[in-house]
Amino acid sequence: LPTYPFEHHRYWVDADVANNGKPSLRATLRKRHDVSTWFSTPSWQRSAAPSAPDAGAAGTTMIIGDGARLVDLLTARLAGQGEHVIDVRFGSHFQSAGAGRYVVNPGRADDWVELIAALTSNATLPDRIVHVTALGRRRGQRRVGRRDPIEALQATVATDHASVLFLAQALSGLSHPIRMTLITSGVHSVRGDAQLMPERALLHGAWRVIPRELGHVDGMAIDIDLPAPSSVGEVVLVDRLAREIRGQADDDVVAYRDGQRWVRRFEAVALAPAGVSPWRSDGVYLITGGLGGIGLSIAEHIATVAPGATLVLLGRTPMPPAHQWPALLATPTIDPALARRLAAVQRMQRSGCSVMLPAADVTDIAAITAVVADVQRSHGRITGVIHSAGILRDALIALRTPTIVSPVVDVKARGLLVVDQVLAKHPPELLVLCSSVSSIIGLPGQFDYTAANAFLDSFAAAKNEEGHTRAVVVNWNAWQEVGMAVDAIKVAVARTDTVEPTTESSVHLFDSVTDDGTTSVRTSRMSRRRNWLLAEHAVHGGDALMPGTGFVEILRSAATADDPGNGPVELRDLFFLSPFTVLPGEVRTLQVKHDRTTSSLVVFSETETMPHVTATALPAEGTAQPRVDLDAVRSRCHDRFEEFDGYSNQPFMDFGPRWGNLRRVDYGAGEALITTVMPVEFESELQALWLHPGLLDMAIGSAQAIVPGFSEAETFYVPFSDGRVLAHAPLPATAYSHVRLRDTSAADLAVFDITICDETGLGIVEIESFTMRRVPPGPSLTARRAEPHHSDPPAGESPIETALREGMLPHEGVDALDRLLAADIGPQVVATSVDLEQWIAKVDSEASGIDSGGDDASGTSAQYER
Numbered sequence: 001l002p003t004y005p006f007e008h009h010r011y012w013v014d015a016d017v018a019n020n021g022k023p024s025l026r027a028t029l030r031k032r033h034d035v036s037t038w039f040s041t042p043s044w045q046r047s048a049a050p051s052a053p054d055a056g057a058a059g060t061t062m063i064i065g066d067g068a069r070l071v072d073l074l075t076a077r078l079a080g081q082g083e084h085v086i087d088v089r090f091g092s093h094f095q096s097a098g099a100g101r102y103v104v105n106p107g108r109a110d111d112w113v114e115l116i117a118a119l120t121s122n123a124t125l126p127d128r129i130v131h132v133t134a135l136g137r138r139r140g141q142r143r144v145g146r147r148d149p150i151e152a153l154q155a156t157v158a159t160d161h162a163s164v165l166f167l168a169q170a171l172s173g174l175s176h177p178i179r180m181t182l183i184t185s186g187v188h189s190v191r192g193d194a195q196l197m198p199e200r201a202l203l204h205g206a207w208r209v210i211p212r213e214l215g216h217v218d219g220m221a222i223d224i225d226l227p228a229p230s231s232v233g234e235v236v237l238v239d240r241l242a243r244e245i246r247g248q249a250d251d252d253v254v255a256y257r258d259g260q261r262w263v264r265r266f267e268a269v270a271l272a273p274a275g276v277s278p279w280r281s282d283g284v285y286l287i288t289g290g291l292g293g294i295g296l297s298i299a300e301h302i303a304t305v306a307p308g309a310t311l312v313l314l315g316r317t318p319m320p321p322a323h324q325w326p327a328l329l330a331t332p333t334i335d336p337a338l339a340r341r342l343a344a345v346q347r348m349q350r351s352g353c354s355v356m357l358p359a360a361d362v363t364d365i366a367a368i369t370a371v372v373a374d375v376q377r378s379h380g381r382i383t384g385v386i387h388s389a390g391i392l393r394d395a396l397i398a399l400r401t402p403t404i405v406s407p408v409v410d411v412k413a414r415g416l417l418v419v420d421q422v423l424a425k426h427p428p429e430l431l432v433l434c435s436s437v438s439s440i441i442g443l444p445g446q447f448d449y450t451a452a453n454a455f456l457d458s459f460a461a462a463k464n465e466e467g468h469t470r471a472v473v474v475n476w477n478a479w480q481e482v483g484m485a486v487d488a489i490k491v492a493v494a495r496t497d498t499v500e501p502t503t504e505s506s507v508h509l510f511d512s513v514t515d516d517g518t519t520s521v522r523t524s525r526m527s528r529r530r531n532w533l534l535a536e537h538a539v540h541g542g543d544a545l546m547p548g549t550g551f552v553e554i555l556r557s558a559a560t561a562d563d564p565g566n567g568p569v570e571l572r573d574l575f576f577l578s579p580f581t582v583l584p585g586e587v588r589t590l591q592v593k594h595d596r597t598t599s600s601l602v603v604f605s606e607t608e609t610m611p612h613v614t615a616t617a618l619p620a621e622g623t624a625q626p627r628v629d630l631d632a633v634r635s636r637c638h639d640r641f642e643e644f645d646g647y648s649n650q651p652f653m654d655f656g657p658r659w660g661n662l663r664r665v666d667y668g669a670g671e672a673l674i675t676t677v678m679p680v681e682f683e684s685e686l687q688a689l690w691l692h693p694g695l696l697d698m699a700i701g702s703a704q705a706i707v708p709g710f711s712e713a714e715t716f717y718v719p720f721s722d723g724r725v726l727a728h729a730p731l732p733a734t735a736y737s738h739v740r741l742r743d744t745s746a747a748d749l750a751v752f753d754i755t756i757c758d759e760t761g762l763g764i765v766e767i768e769s770f771t772m773r774r775v776p777p778g779p780s781l782t783a784r785r786a787e788p789h790h791s792d793p794p795a796g797e798s799p800i801e802t803a804l805r806e807g808m809l810p811h812e813g814v815d816a817l818d819r820l821l822a823a824d825i826g827p828q829v830v831a832t833s834v835d836l837e838q839w840i841a842k843v844d845s846e847a848s849g850i851d852s853g854g855d856d857a858s859g860t861s862a863q864y865e866r
């Protein structure tokens with residue numbers, strides 16, 4: 001369920017080349033329509049400890065420890081093997097204590113930045129990092145007594161979990177390869193005998209995401225049981241851990257129990273439809289997030305198969321009182337989400353269920369205590385809890401706000417502990433936790449979502465071991481039609497691709513401006529859907545490409561923005577340095593900077609140092625407009641003529657309606673006269689966009705046939721520079737463009753002078769030394785034009801769109817839930833409509849920079865351009 005918009009440029013060669021014509025791995029991630037094949041469960045398998053690395057392989061290891069005995073032993077062991085060990089401990093503030101010893105405040109992001117800066121300046125950046133602070137007793141637990149799990153969670157979030165985030169953020173600016181090992185105790189139930197501390201699973205979840213995003217980092221997480229001090233087992237374990245830290249094992253989730261090494265695998269389990277329904281008509285079910293997509297689907301399902309059950313659907317948003325529902329449902333403007341909820345609740349009630357809709361925050365213990373008391377008073381004991389409350393806040397590690405607060409972890413982890421605590425005296429028979437495959441795969445952008453789901457996974461095992469409640473955690477993949485994945489797409493679409501109608505907004509080139517009096521910077525968020533400038537000018541079958549004339553009008557608009565009269569302007573020394581392309585579904589920011597002191601203009605996207613276009617702007621007030629003797633030009637251009645219905649006959653570009661303005665070209669010797677007529681529906685745009693890009697493009701580029709050797713089917717010119725563009729007034733709807741070929745002496749360059757005039761011959765726009773560069777039809781234009789493999793995802797599809805397309809329908813999801821509850825195959829069950837192993841392989845290959853073939857939707861951190 002990756003919702004972060006990993007829209008980036010793709011520099012990989014095409015799928016059919018990279019993959020010998022085989023479909024990409026992404027294309028093989030296809031929905032399995034037989035629900036019985038969707039399931040797998042974790043299975044721990046014995047594995048040999050890695051062999052001792054060569055003595056010569058010593059390097060620098062940074063150990064982040066928190067005073068545990070094992071940390072000292074490990075430090076001594078690694079140092080004894082010739083490793084240079086850097087010792088980092090938690091304290092109140094950053095300190096360099098000398099001799100490779102540092103103190104950091106784990107919850108202060110700046111301390112981690114200072115630490116990495118200090119290591120960089122001392123040339124001691126580690127080759128290996130070991131994080132070993134979540135070991136032994138619960139954080140803050142004294143020798144005697146049980147720490148309140150909620151407090152333990154908060155303490156772990158504020159120290160260990162925060163330290164992982166801030167460390168990863170500090171490392172995200174490096175490129176130095178680092179192998180990172182996380183060592184914890186109490187996270188995995190390997191043999192069912194460990195005392196579990198699910199809050200530590202947060203670290204395991206988060207740890208999985210780091211290598212997904214930081215291409216230079218490799219990560220493994222090890223859960224251990226602590227041997228008795230000074231025992232043989234302790235010596236063995238320290239030796240094994242030192243080997244893991246210095247080794248190259250591929251396993252990323254490992255456990256040590258009694259010195260023996262275990263690795264986690266997932267075993268497929270075929271599950272037939274449930275024979276007996278797991279839901280009881282006399283059951284009382286509390287569903288947190290019960291009015292959300294999955295919660296409501298499960299509630300409706302229970303109402304269908306167990307009519308008479310009590311359904312308590314908890315969410316923060318209060319529902320309108322019942323007496324208002326008929327009127328609300330009859331209102332045409334009702335919010336569709338509310339209508340869906342009200343209608344669903346009415347159906348449940350009609351099937352004989354009692355439905356309660358308390359509004360409360362699941363993390364608020366007082367509120368949940370009141371809700372539970374109310375339910376118990378009116379309906380007796382709560383027999384089942386489905387924890388389906390959750391939120392998404394996806395962002396890359398490097399872009400996350402450096403704060404220890406995580407609302408995502410709060411709702412899932414703290415919310416669960418609150419419910420658990422409130423029900424402690426009367427525990428439910430059944431507890432179902434809605435987790436995600438993200439905790440297993442570690443999806444980029446989901447640092448805290450993955451952590452929160454890993455918490456649920458560990459909690460289910462811990463709860464089962466307590467023995468009062470049957471706890472089952474389900475690692476779902478995306479649900480179609482309902483829920484947060486669907487909502488995330490809606491938000492992404494709203495955020496990225498707001499379609500603007502062809503009204504006055506279609507002449508607005510800029511979304512925002514900053515101006516310090518000397519320099520102005522105008523910014524546009526550009527997408528194909530939003531900007532006709534891109535949508536109507538696409539390389540045939542491929543990317544939208546900002547037309548050169550689009551840049552010219554952007555420069556003119558920026559240069560004249562100070563002038564309320566939008567007066568004449570002269571652009572000089574205009575260089576087209578790099579193209580600006582936009583993929584379907586992509587949004588790119590384009591900026592134009594105008595320095596009034598130097599009159600310089602720069603158009604850039606990512607960075608000003610890599611501009612797309614540069615130019616100088618000069619006022620041209622009072623400059624005389626030239627006269628073109630149209631009759632004389634016509635009489636010279638009588639060699640031949642072509643007439644058009646708006647569009648030229650070229651095979652390279654897909655033009656939109658604003659480009660449909662070409663009427664006629666008359667050819668002479670080294671000169672031509674182009675006639676353009678703006679379609680009437682776009683005429684109004686000419687006043688605001690003096691150099692209307694659609695019109696100007698046709699007016700200056702449609703006479704390339706005057707270049708000797710030109711072939712319509714094979715020759716393609718792109719703009720290279722303009723010596724001078726002088727705009728006296730807006731282009732007229734009917735324009736005549738007198739094009740003169742000045743020079744073709746340089747190989748592959750053609751230079752033109754152009755005057756565009758109105759019907760009377762009055763010069764409106766003068767262009768001198770318009771230089772075009774010939775590009776070969778082929779790689780540069782057609783790189784993205786290869787026909788997609790028949791099973792490849794649609795071009796421009798984001799990972800979440802793919803995930804949703806291959807996701808499960810609500811009726812399949814509840815069917816899967818029934819099957820796995822009826823089967824009783826363990827506390828953790830993966831239920832995913834696509835193959836888990838293939839998915840992991842795909843994400844692994846992307847993280848290691850090996851494109852498995854044509855996946856252009858996600859990849860290594862190096863690919864995350866924006």
Ligand SMILES: NC(=O)c1ccc[n+]([C@@H]2O[C@H](COP(=O)([O-])OP(=O)(O)OC[C@H]3O[C@@H](n4cnc5c(N)ncnc54)[C@H](OP(=O)(O)O)[C@@H]3O)[C@@H](O)[C@H]2O)c1
Pocket residue numbers: 001288289290291292293294295314315316317360361362363387388389390391411415434435436437475476477478479480482483484485486487
């Ligand atoms: N949908 C998927 O594709 C998918 C896939 C894998 C796993 N999951 C997991 O399945 C669970 C349900 O997902 P969903 O798709 O049904 O999400 P959803 O449609 O967004 O529903 C989640 C519900 O949780 C409620 N909620 C959020 N914060 C809360 C809080 N602090 N206290 C009480 N209620 C709260 C929200 O209601 P209010 O805003 O009114 O509080 C919302 O109705 C989530 O935990 C999610 O991580 C979903």
